[in-house]
Amino acid sequence: MNNCLNAAHLIVAGEALLALKKWGVQPEVALQAINASFGRSLQTEVRIPTEVLTRRFDYGFKLGLMLKDVRIAVDGLAACQEDCRHTSILPVVKQMLEQSVNAQGYDVDYTCVLRTLELEAGCELQGSAVPSAQ
Numbered sequence: 446m447n448n449c450l451n452a453a454h455l456i457v458a459g460e461a462l463l464a465l466k467k468w469g470v471q472p473e474v475a476l477q478a479i480n481a482s483f484g485r486s487l488q489t490e491v492r493i494p495t496e497v498l499t500r501r502f503d504y505g506f507k508l509g510l511m512l513k514d515v516r517i518a519v520d521g522l523a524a525c526q527e528d529c530r531h532t533s534i535l536p537v538v539k540q541m542l543e544q545s546v547n548a549q550g551y552d553v554d555y556t557c558v559l560r561t562l563e564l565e566a567g568c569e570l571q572g573s574a575v576p577s578a579q
Contacts, residue, residue: 509551
């Protein structure tokens with residue numbers, strides 16, 4: 446479940462940043478506002494600035510391994526259908542990771558899931574600097 450949250454935070458933050466970019470707000474500016482408020486997470490404070498905006502995509506955790514962990518959690522939820530019937534977001538996270546693994550491969554960094562979102566959005570999250578650690 447921890448990695449479900451990890452991946453979900455990354456995907457949701459990426460979607461938000463892509464929407465904001467399309468509205469004319471640069472990702473670095475958006476992240477400053479987000480990280481000064483309640484939307485912040487490890488993904489917005491560290492992973493997106495250091496891995497995505499720099500185009501490095503090299504945190505060191507394979508996309509395929511993230512998918513494996515998320516599958517275990519989501520499949521576990523499906524196994525307890527009566528108690529967990531209400532879940533809706535975590536299966537979408539699994540689908541997004543599956544789509545990314547199919548498009549980019551098992552061995553790319555898990556932050557590459559945002560490349561899949563970028564392709565769908567038709568724009569790239571890109572910045573110039575890595576912010577200092579929080």
